[in-house]
Amino acid sequence: xxxxxxxxxTIPARSRNYELSARKVAEKLGIELIDVEEFICCGFPMxxxxxxxxxxxxxxxxxxxxxxxxxxxxxxxxxxxxxxEVAHSLSEDGPDREQINDELSRAGLxxxxxxxxxxFARVLLEDIGVEKxxxxxxxxxxxxxxxxxxGCHYLKPSEIYDGxxxxxxxxxxxTLVALTGARVIDYPGKKRxxxxxxLPVDENVALSVAKEKLDDIVDAGADAMCLVCPFCSVMYxxxxxxxxxxFGTDYNLPVLYLTQILGLAMGFGRKELGLNINVVKxxxxxxxxxx
Amino acid sequence: MDNINLxxxxxxxxxxxxSQPGGETIxxxxxxxxxxxxxxxxxxxxxxxxxxxxxxxxxxxxxEVLTSDFIWLCSTCYACQERCPQGVxxxxxxxxxxxxxxxxxxxxxxxxxxxxxxxxxxxxxxIDDFDNKKRAKVALPAIPTSCNVVEKLxxxxxx
Numbered sequence: 254x255x256x257x258x259x260x261x262x263t264i265p266a267r268s269r270n271y272e273l274s275a276r277k278v279a280e281k282l283g284i285e286l287i288d289v290e291e292f293i294c295c296g297f298p299m300x301x302x303x304x305x306x307x308x309x310x311x312x313x314x315x316x317x318x319x320x321x322x323x324x325x326x327x328x329x330x331x332x333x334x335x336x337x338e339v340a341h342s343l344s345e346d347g348p349d350r351e352q353i354n355d356e357l358s359r360a361g362l363x364x365x366x367x368x369x370x371x372x373f374a375r376v377l378l379e380d381i382g383v384e385k386x387x388x389x390x391x392x393x394x395x396x397x398x399x400x401x402x403x404g405c406h407y408l409k410p411s412e413i414y415d416g417x418x419x420x421x422x423x424x425x426x427x428t429l430v431a432l433t434g435a436r437v438i439d440y441p442g443k444k445r446x447x448x449x450x451x452l453p454v455d456e457n458v459a460l461s462v463a464k465e466k467l468d469d470i471v472d473a474g475a476d477a478m479c480l481v482c483p484f485c486s487v488m489y490x491x492x493x494x495x496x497x498x499x500f501g502t503d504y505n506l507p508v509l510y511l512t513q514i515l516g517l518a519m520g521f522g523r524k525e526l527g528l529n530i531n532v533v534k535x536x537x538x539x540x541x542x543x544x
Numbered sequence: 545m546d547n548i549n550l551x552x553x554x555x556x557x558x559x560x561x562x563s564q565p566g567g568e569t570i571x572x573x574x575x576x577x578x579x580x581x582x583x584x585x586x587x588x589x590x591x592x593x594x595x596x597x598x599x600x601x602x603x604x605x606x607x608e609v610l611t612s613d614f615i616w617l618c619s620t621c622y623a624c625q626e627r628c629p630q631g632v633x634x635x636x637x638x639x640x641x642x643x644x645x646x647x648x649x650x651x652x653x654x655x656x657x658x659x660x661x662x663x664x665x666x667x668x669x670x671i672d673d674f675d676n677k678k679r680a681k682v683a684l685p686a687i688p689t690s691c692n693v694v695e696k697l698x699x700x701x702x703x
Contacts, residue, residue, distance in 0.1 A: 265679065265687045266669035273682055288685050293666035293693065301616070301642045302651055302659045304565070309697055310662075348565075360696040409622035410635070420626050446584045446621035453654030454616045461588035462619070527682070 254380055256326035257318040258286035259336065259370075261483075262294050264328055267491070268483035270527025274512035275328055275373055277521050281389050282381050286326060289317050297335040297406075301450075311339030312353045315370075316362040324369040326376050328512075330482035334406035336370040337413045372407055374481050374511055375417055378425055387432050390518040392542055395434035399514065400475035401426045402466065404485045405446050420444075426511060430479055433518035440473035442466055447488040457499070463488040464496050467504050476538055477507040479514055486510065490532045507535045517542045553604035561601060566640035572630040573598050579624035579634050585617050592617035594624050594634055601641065610645040616652050618642075663698050666691030
């Protein structure tokens, strides 16, 4: 099992913990992640200002995977949605293939279709399967109470995701987390956005949106949050202190990536999973699962 | 917010919107307000109200919409679009409005900075040697610190 590994922009710069833990989990499960140096931004942050340029960037990345004859595995939900959407628009009967190929010709490229784009969590469920994943677990996380944050672009727009999971009642991430024995705590506002895309426009609005979820999760009694997108993590982990000081709240809620939780159950260590890089400290909560 | 002033309508705006990606379905809106009720931004700041924006656009309040601050508050979470009983692509519509605003020269500084960084560097967070040092320390592969292909993809005339 081999995929072109699309890291996007946020992960290599700001989320080495996500990247480290995903690489460990992948290696354990026999997933070969091929690094493609030439990948550029997926285009997602350009959509608001220039939809067409965003599409060109997405298409350029698809071409690089096509040249290697590989499907794409993505860790960031925004990258997943942007690249999947572009793959749809550029499919055989898609509306934009000819026009975008004209633009790509300046870089000597042409997209012929067929590259599949999937989030890492989806690859785990669809290509590895829960039974095989479970075989690699050596630790039981049953004392850990997690609140899952699906975020938006991991699931939406649903029309591009071919029926993967249910937007109004998602289950895929908790299915994976529950395999470790960890408890999944339900909470109101589970489907709420992190607010991230509004951060460059109005910081107060963005942080207010993120605050609502942190309030709900702490009230519901979870010990940690589990998520699958580096930008959601920027909002809840990197910005948790700012939210606390802006709104006079106190959470101290560790924010874990799905891959860190799976990696813990697989027996990986603190540094191997980048847990020391998380902004909200995880040591106290997780010490019993670490040797 | 001021009352909507119907003296300043541009009756062709609706047609202009309907002919572009993201605008095709907009006339199907029957003002049920599911979008606004689902919106996580409206919940914290009522300056942003998707139904109001749709109605303003359909009335033809082109200038008011395209020079507004509020269209930029859409987080693109798709909650409204997924729930719209009329199948209106509301999130894509908001993206269309933002794109049109940019063509008229209106965009928040933060969004402009993002665009310029990406078009110049190929990444929203360009990687420098210091980043690569931190990556090397935990045995992660180096990421290129420059990107030449963006010059080809976006020749200066596009800006």
